[in-house]
Amino acid sequence: MGSATIAVKVWRGNARGRFVAYDVPRQPSQTVLDVVTHIQRHIDPSLAYRFACRVGMCGSCAMSVDGVARWTCRTHVERVARNGALTIAPLAHLPIVRDLVTDMTAFFDKWARPLGRFRGSAGRDADIARVPPDSPERQAAEAGIECIGCGVCYASCDVVRWRPDFLGPAALNRAWTLVNDARDVDRDERLRAVAGDAGCHACHTQGSCTERCPKGIAPTAGIAGLKRAAARAALAHDR
């Protein structure tokens, strides 16, 4: 691209807002977050957006770039700009607070709903739990525990859009790590919470979550595991 500027369209306003065009000077190694920051600092200070670490660790800067959910601090403009143009929108499937900022309440509520927290039975004075690191369950849990709750998978899933109460890939992945945690005592209740039309059984293995996760986690794998575990539990307990 020989042009010295990029034509950027940015979503402004709330759900009834519109796209607004800006021209942003190109810089070497420029990221999409750099572009947004430039607009806010030099063109329109009223632009609202989120970021924190800007180095790909916190997940706060997740936005929709040309329709695809990405970490904008880790997305180089030269990789995504087509014909010197770019479109930036807030993360999909979440209510828009303003401009590029979404309300993540629903995302984290759904995280909590399938008992997305650990509960053990051992007290402070008990021995340290012995969990073999190479057991299949521990390896399954390890594959999913790096999730930082950025919402990219949630924004990438058609089922989230089609079913408002679908828990979503992140919440289900979290549940999967806990189902595989040998120390957790709520396995049965958790499997009941993840099963069903709002849970793992609604997943169609589109795999967008796995394709898009910036941490390389595969929620599809965990959800498949939850399907099997929930079916086994339902057949065994006959409830």
Place this chain on the structure above:
Amino acid sequence: MNESGRNGTTANSRSIGSLGMTNSVRNRSLAAPGMTTGRHPAWWAFVVHRVSGLALAAFLPLHFLALSTVLGGASALDGFLRFAEQPPVRVAEWALVVLLSLHLAGGVRLLLIEFGPWRGLRNGWIAGGAGVGALVGFVYALALIR
């Protein structure tokens, strides 16, 4: 063409209608199907699986009813089969056979993902499934033309 946004106002910014995205995207339709998911192979596999499933579900009762016409004698079935010889019907039958093979191949891939050891989204199976569909389509077309 430069946006010189004055302090806090967007008065000098341009509102945009169509955007150079694949579909015209406006406020309410920030997400047309596949827009937020991106159209990667596994997503297409889902689309093919769902569309073929719907087509087959619609076809199945008709298939059963057509076969049942033989209860009125072999000539009743022949009447239907003569109708089925018309080119548009032949093409539709061919399409259904291809959709059936695609639904089968896609289904086997899903069974592997859901019940087998995790080996990723098995994109090889997507390619293979498309190949199976093409093969069956070719073989069936040959049989029809004879």
Place this chain on the structure above:
Amino acid sequence: MTSPATQARLWYAQRISAMVLAVCVAVHLAVIVYATRRGLTGADILARTRGSAGFATFYAIFVVACAVHVPIGLRTVAQEWLRWRNGALDAACAAFALVVLVIGWRAVWAVTVG
């Protein structure tokens, strides 16, 4: 609304029927190609199917697998694309399953016994 346990069982039933159908469909595709080449008049078809116990058994099982697999699949699509969520949907799917079973077995009967 169905309970999560019921939904887990529905999922399981649909996958088991899918495994059965994988075999049945593969065989059926071969049968379709064979039959198309050998002749598709009423008499041709009936000559192959009439009185065949193997044919009848295979296709009777095929019909059962369809009656399980298809309505559960349609239920999901109706929930997602038609936003149909209540108990009427479950009743409609059960009814459709029955319809498929009845007309499917009737078709098998028609071509094997007549």
